[in-house]
Every structure is written in structure tokens, then in C-alpha cells.
Amino acid sequence: MTGHETTPITRLANVRPWGGGAVDLDVDGTTIAAVHPHGQAPRHEGVVVDGQGLCALPGLVNAHAHVDKSWWGLPWQSYGGEGGTDGRIQHERARRGELGIPSTGITGAVLHEMVRHGTTAIRTHVDVDLGIGLAGIEAVQEAAAAYGGALDVQIVAFPQDGVLRRPGVDRLLRDAVEAGAVHVGGLDPASIDRDPVGQVDLILGLAADTGVGVDIHLHDPAELGVFQIELVLERVERLGLQGRVVIAHGFAVAQLPPTRRAELLQRMGEQGVGMTSVAPLRLPQLPMHELADAGVRLGLGTDGIRDLWSPYGDGDTLAIARQYARASSLVRDEDLLAAVRLASTDGAWAVGRDVHDLVEGARADVVLVDAEHAMDALVRLPERRMVIAGGRIVATA
Structure with missing residues (x-):
């Protein structure tokens, strides 16, 4: 697979972070080295890019993806097989070989869609099973390497077909x-x-042995789902895994009565167990403010994109934030802004970042959009004019 053309820059001039006043961002390697009011920066001899007064957002963070298993770029694949989680697994296992999944080329196409929509950091689940072994991990690593380190892709080894069975x-x-x-x-x-x-x-014991994190898909509803979350919480406390465990989806949390949910979220916050959501349309959403009040970190992701589970998805993490906001009935400016932050600054914990913003010392991940401010960008989803990842231009409109 050939590398992607990327252009390193040393100054991004005349941009409006979050839609505020215009600034010039100096870049040193992969890092924002300084932020100056526009036109007041010292003379500069490096590679200067004119941001044309566009609204600048931090690079989007896709906290839950499956970039190894799409049919993006192949002929249309009609939905087939049985419904339900196990039915979809079996259908995928039966057909992925004929579609050449996983492959570096298809994964590269999926990454391209994510990047051109402004995503610069991704936590992706990659199938690991007895049929394909580690082929999916190898494909994702090779596709990500084509960006020369500009794109941050972190892998979750995902035993979707079961562990003990x-x-x-x-x-x-x-x-x-x-x-x-x-x-x-x-x-x-x-x-x-x-x-x-x-x-x-088994899963949390492996994490304790090896030092890695844990990210468990949990679709089971209500009390059955909560029972499993409580099992996880007990093991986190016993094994000292605080801050290293994530519950993906966690539909049960949104289905609990308020008092029961508050008790569970308090325990999750105390143990540093985070959550990720793909903003499912037909289900109640994870309550953003309740999670925040309990200290439970939340991230947003695209889930699968045009795969054998569903033909939907386009790789736009900001569109997931809008979907989450609409499904949660968020309308006030502060809440719309919070939804954008979940897809960027406040979701960056999912890729191990303490700071992810348009500030000095942060990674130089920037998305330029023709919008009044972040709230306008959320509700309109304007074209991403330019995407900068690790100080390198990786996509332009």
C-alpha cells in the first residue's frame, strides 16, 4: 500500500478556535508550540498555511470503530443472514472470506473516509478469532502506517466470536x-x-498480567447488563485496573431507573470505568450530564461502517455527535458545544491523551470548517476544508 501524501506545516495562520477570535498556531513537529493573536506572531520563515478565518476544531476522536471489517469500495452488499448479535456474527464469518475481509486496502479506504471527515485519532476494535488469527491487526497496522505517524490508530483485540466458547x-x-x-x-x-x-x-486478568487496557462490548439490557457491569467493577477494584477499563454501548445504563443508575454511575466513576457510545437511534442515549456528574468519561464513535452488520455509516464522527445530540434532545448552546467536545477534546481520553485542544503543548490535530462556531458546525455538518494531524496536512476539500 502506498503512503498518503502529507504536508508538514510550521504555522497555521488566521484560524478561529471553536469559532472565537482569530489566532496563529505555531507548530513544532507534531505539537502546537505557541498560540498568538492573529497578526501578532513573530516573523516566521517556515511553512505557513492561511486558514482564511475558518472555524478551527481539535481533531475528532473516534472512540469506538471497527475499521477492519468494512466492504467500503466493493460492490453493494445486500443485508442478509439472521438478526441479533450472534446471527450477525455467524453471517459475517460465513461471508468475509469471499469479500477479502480483512484487507489493508479496504481498511485504508475506511481510514481515508474518517480522515477526510476530520478524524485524527481512532480507537478501533479489530477481530481476533480462530478463523483469521491476527490478520486483521496486521491489516490495520499497515493501513495506518501509510500516514507516516500522522494518524493515531490504537487497537483493541476484539474476540467477537467468543472467548470461552x-x-x-x-x-x-x-x-x-x-x-x-x-x-x-x-x-x-x-x-x-x-x-x-x-x-x-479472563479478560481483566489478562489486562492485569500484560498492562493493557480493557474495552468490553455490552449490549445486554437492563438488569442483565448491570449485573455484568458490576462484575467488571468488582474485578477492577480487586485487580487495580482503575482508569483502564471501558464499557462500550452499555445500553443497560440508559435503561435503568434514575436512582439505580445514579448508584451504578457513582461506582463506575470511583473505579475510573469509562463508556463509549455510537448514539443508537432506537434506544435511549447514555445521559451525558449524569455521567459527567459521576466522573464517568464518555466518548463517541462510528461503530462499523458499511459492513455485514449494516449498510450504514460514512466515517463522520461529527455526524455521530449530531445524532447523539438530536436523540438526546440537546438544543441549548452549552449542550451542543458539549456534544462537539465529546467527539474531540473530551473524548480524547479514549486514545490516552490528557490534553487535546487548540492550545500550546497539545498535539497539532486541527480541523477547519466554514462555520460560525462549534455549535453551527454540529448542526450543519459543513465540509471539512482542511484536516491536520500531528502537524501534517492529511486532507483538503
């Missing part, structure tokens, strides 16, 4: 960590493996 997957997950996965995942311990204690113990 497929003997040998536990060893494969350890191999995935050695191959570069920085998190290990799991899926519906009760519904898929039908042994919630066994799967949770």
Missing part, C-alpha cells in the same frame, strides 16, 4: 497484545459465552 482464543489474545494491541476486548459475557464470570475474569 472458542478454545484457544485466550492464547490468541495474548499474541495480539504482543503484536501491538493496546487493549483487549470482550463481548456480552452472559449472552455470547454464557459464562459472565469466566469471560470477565
